[in-house]
Amino acid sequence: xxxxxxxxxxxxxxxxxxxxxxxxxxxxxxxxxxxxxxxxxxxxxxxxxxxxxxxxxxxxxxxxxxxxxxxxxxxxxxxxxxxxxxxxxxxxxxxxxxxxxxxxxxxxxxxxxxxxxxxxxxxxxxxxxxxxxxxxxxxxxxxxxxxxxxxxxxxxxxxxxxxxxxxxxxxxxxxxxxxxxxxxxxxxxxxxxxxxxxxxxxxxxxxxxxxxxxxxxxxxxxxxxxxxxxxxxxxxxxxxxxxxxxxxxxxxxxxxxxxxxxxxxxxxxxxxxxxxxxxxxxxxxxxxxxxxxxxxxxxxxxxxxxxxxxxxxxxxxxxxxxxxxxxxxxxxxxxxxx
Amino acid sequence: xxxxxxxxxxxxxxxxxxxxxxxxxxxxxxxxxxxxxxxxxxxxxxxxxxxxxxxxxxxxxxxxxxxxxxxxxxxxxxxxxxxxxxxxxxxxxxxxxxxxxxxxxxxxxxxxxxxxxxxxxxxxxxxxxxxxxxxxxxxxxxxxxxxxxxxxxxxxxxxxxxxxxxxxxxxxxxxxxxxxxxxxxxxxxxxxxxxxxxxxxxxxxxxxxxxxxxxxxxxxxxxxxxxxxxxxxxxxxxxxxxxxxxxxxxxxxxxxxxxxxxxxxxxxxxxxxxxxxxxxxxxxxxxxxxxxxxxxxxxxxxxxxxxxxxxxxxxxxxxxxxxxxxxxxxxxxxxxxxxxxxxxxxxxxxxxxxxxxxxxxxxxxxxxxxxxxxxxxxxxxxxxxxxxxxxxxxxxxxxxxxxxxxxxxxxxxxxxxxxxxxxxxxxxxxx
Numbered sequence: 034x035x036x037x038x039x040x041x042x043x044x045x046x047x048x049x050x051x052x053x054x055x056x057x058x059x060x061x062x063x064x065x066x067x068x069x070x071x072x073x074x075x076x077x078x079x080x081x082x083x084x085x086x087x088x089x090x091x092x093x094x095x096x097x098x099x100x101x102x103x104x105x106x107x108x109x110x111x112x113x114x115x116x117x118x119x120x121x122x123x124x125x126x127x128x129x130x131x132x133x134x135x136x137x138x139x140x141x142x143x144x145x146x147x148x149x150x151x152x153x154x155x156x157x158x159x160x161x162x163x164x165x166x167x168x169x170x171x172x173x174x175x176x177x178x179x180x181x182x183x184x185x186x187x188x189x190x191x192x193x194x195x196x197x198x199x200x201x202x203x204x205x206x207x208x209x210x211x212x213x214x215x216x217x218x219x220x221x222x223x224x225x226x227x228x229x230x231x232x233x234x235x236x237x238x239x240x241x242x243x244x245x246x247x248x249x250x251x252x253x254x255x256x257x258x259x260x261x262x263x264x265x266x267x268x269x270x271x272x273x274x275x276x277x278x279x280x281x282x283x284x285x286x287x288x289x290x291x292x293x294x295x296x297x298x299x300x301x302x303x304x305x306x307x308x309x310x311x312x313x314x315x316x317x318x319x320x321x322x323x324x325x326x327x328x329x330x331x332x333x334x335x336x337x338x339x340x341x342x343x344x345x346x347x348x349x350x351x352x353x354x355x356x357x358x359x360x361x362x363x364x365x366x367x368x369x370x371x
Numbered sequence: 372x373x374x375x376x377x378x379x380x381x382x383x384x385x386x387x388x389x390x391x392x393x394x395x396x397x398x399x400x401x402x403x404x405x406x407x408x409x410x411x412x413x414x415x416x417x418x419x420x421x422x423x424x425x426x427x428x429x430x431x432x433x434x435x436x437x438x439x440x441x442x443x444x445x446x447x448x449x450x451x452x453x454x455x456x457x458x459x460x461x462x463x464x465x466x467x468x469x470x471x472x473x474x475x476x477x478x479x480x481x482x483x484x485x486x487x488x489x490x491x492x493x494x495x496x497x498x499x500x501x502x503x504x505x506x507x508x509x510x511x512x513x514x515x516x517x518x519x520x521x522x523x524x525x526x527x528x529x530x531x532x533x534x535x536x537x538x539x540x541x542x543x544x545x546x547x548x549x550x551x552x553x554x555x556x557x558x559x560x561x562x563x564x565x566x567x568x569x570x571x572x573x574x575x576x577x578x579x580x581x582x583x584x585x586x587x588x589x590x591x592x593x594x595x596x597x598x599x600x601x602x603x604x605x606x607x608x609x610x611x612x613x614x615x616x617x618x619x620x621x622x623x624x625x626x627x628x629x630x631x632x633x634x635x636x637x638x639x640x641x642x643x644x645x646x647x648x649x650x651x652x653x654x655x656x657x658x659x660x661x662x663x664x665x666x667x668x669x670x671x672x673x674x675x676x677x678x679x680x681x682x683x684x685x686x687x688x689x690x691x692x693x694x695x696x697x698x699x700x701x702x703x704x705x706x707x708x709x710x711x712x713x714x715x716x717x718x719x720x721x722x723x724x725x726x727x728x729x730x731x732x733x734x735x736x737x738x739x740x741x742x743x744x745x746x747x748x749x750x751x752x753x754x755x756x757x758x759x760x761x762x763x764x765x766x767x768x769x770x771x772x773x774x775x776x777x778x779x780x781x782x783x784x785x786x787x788x789x790x791x792x793x794x795x796x797x798x799x800x801x802x
Contacts, residue, residue, distance in 0.1 A: 148692050168694030169578035170648030189696065191578030226578060253581055254572025 100129035197230035212239030220279030245269035384424025432464025432752030444473025455493030471529030543603030557590035584612035613666035685773030713785035
């Protein structure tokens with residue numbers, strides 16, 4: 034059984050062997066909107082660089098100054114305590130000024146459009162803009178309008194690239210590699226931005242990806258995604274090194290996509306019995322927040338021997354620090370030309 | 372109107388008449404708003420204005436069977452006047468305007484309003500389409516007989532499909548008493564619900580909910596069966612999917628009075644236009660796959676599709692500069708209809724006469740109009756067009772109030788030089 038999520042610092046961190054430490058990742062693009070913006074080398078550089086920030090996450094190094102004088106705006110049109118605080122902590126630990134803006138969907142209803150919000154924010158000349166929005170493509174729209182780097186923290190059912198990066202980091206820390214592993218992503222693939230980003234990234238990094246879901250929760254054309262598709266979880270899990278569960282929203286389970294909660298859990302929920310079907314010491318992940326007893330049984334979620342769920346959260350801050358650092362290297366925002 | 376006295380001679384143009392497939396260089400004399408004579412080396416009289424057509428093609432004015440205008444109720448989108456200017460610039464001399472305005476055109480007085488305002492302000496012929504059901508509710512048939520007498524040229528439910536098959540059956544059946552044309556956009560609203568683009572791999576990657584082609588096919592099959600059952604004249608309006616062609620071909624082969632239209636966008640663009648979440652390519656029905664597009668082009672050649680429409684649907688920036696799923700459907704299209712359709716000819720995908728017929732004489736036949744052809748005695752609705760010279764289409768030159776076009780910046784061929792309606796110049800590119 035591999036040690037799940039153990040932080041190691043042989044090559045990284047301020048106290049580590051500096052000569053082998055990977056430097057800040059360099060990215061060709063100014064924004065991080067989707068995994069397809071990244072080459073394999075860039076994705077690996079971000080994941081590799083995240084280690085450098087582990088001491089910050091663990092509190093052994095209190096605060097850096099890589100982003101001193103830079104402004105990071107967290108613009109969240111959907112509630113997300115964990116992603117928002119993860120970016121906030123990442124920014125603050127690097128010395129950035131962090132502004133959190135939670136936009137109540139009702140003010141959108143009052144007529145202020147996303148473009149209006151973008152224009153307002155742009156006038157404040159931030160350097161980094163982290164955005165979460167309920168509509169696919171919202172981050173793309175903002176990126177066309179503002180002068181700073183935009184990081185997509187989840188847009189509709191499209192992508193959530195930093196989640197996929199932190200998941201890959203978590204897997205690599207736990208199992209030493211991503212390439213060649215079999216990762217089964219299970220649940221509501223149709224509505225999941227986490228699934229889309231993870232399929233793109235894990236495939237890019239050389240993992241074998243499986244998607245396991247009832248047919249009603251699989252998107253059209255999913256068979257062209259480069260993943261193996263299963264509608265039977267029992268066969269889909271066989272041989273999986275990692276089982277990644279997706280959150281299913283409860284309203285999907287009132288006869289719309291699946292008949293009932295109990296039927297869903299019976300066929301697609303992860304419990305110890307189903308996990309044993311992998312036939313190997315598999316690890317379990319979940320992007321959170323979890324619906325316990327719906328897609329995942331508490332006994333599995335809380336089993337520290339197999340569950341990486343808590344580790345994912347900690348990795349998230351380090352990974353996001355690496356992303357912020359890389360994008361900030363594209364220069365500070367001098368504001369709109371006079 | 373004083374225009375009746377105007378005498379014109381259009382000299383030396385390549386005269387293309389898709390109704391007869393005649394293609395020859397000739398002079399065309401216009402008198403009293405009608406084409407008086409066609410022939411070589413016609414003599415200009417004393418009070419005749421001569422228009423030099425050398426090097427240009429002369430085609431019948433386009434008849435666009437599906438134009439949305441914001442008048443009444445949404446004049447910020449488009450008025451009959453601004454739509455008329457856009458139409459004239461695009462070579463469209465007759466436009467059938469949709470009834471899904473506010474209020475809905477479901478009453479004789481409103482048909483009269485559209486006719487009157489159109490005649491006063493548009494500069495081109497405006498023919499009202501009336502609602503098939505009251506307030507487009509899909510439940511209560513409108514007064515089709517009275518509306519026909521008032522001047523409604525067809526009955527449409529706009530973008531709202533008639534879900535209740537019994538209502539559509541009765542509308543088709545009742546309309547047949549007047550020989551009226553019923554236009555219906557086939558789309559099962561339950562299958563299409565929430566969808567914003569073609570359902571397929573691309574939409575799934577973009578995280579955008581899809582509208583499956585089956586949503587269109589299912590209603591097309593049903594509508595064809597109802598047309599057969601009732602004997603009514605049915606136009607399947609703005610089809611988008613290859614799968615819809617099956618029921619159309621079968622019904623036509625069986626002698627059912629079924630016709631089909633397609634928007635020029637669906638003949639010339641595919642779903643890839645929405646990559647990067649470009650909302651100007653968000654259309655209803657959605658742009659579909661390249662296979663669908665090719666099938667539609669082939670159907671134009673073999674006659675399964677009768678007419679090409681613009682589907683003109685002007686939308687201001689506040690309805691388009693939004694996240695994709697929140698943005699409005701539709702494109703401003705009167706000014707790109709002709710050059711976009713001609714791209715099929717220039718690309719070698721379709722025969723020039725087939726393209727022109729679908730824009731002129733075939734819609735005229737469906738609407739039972741004398742327009743849409745270049746023949747002695749026909750109305751002098753004519754367009755002089757430079758068929759070949761390439762130009763870059765620029766949205767900021769558009770006359771429509773809204774410039775939501777997916778063709779901005781495209782290289783196109785087929786620029787309109789002059790448009791005449793009843794012998795009167797309503798657009799002159801040189802002016």
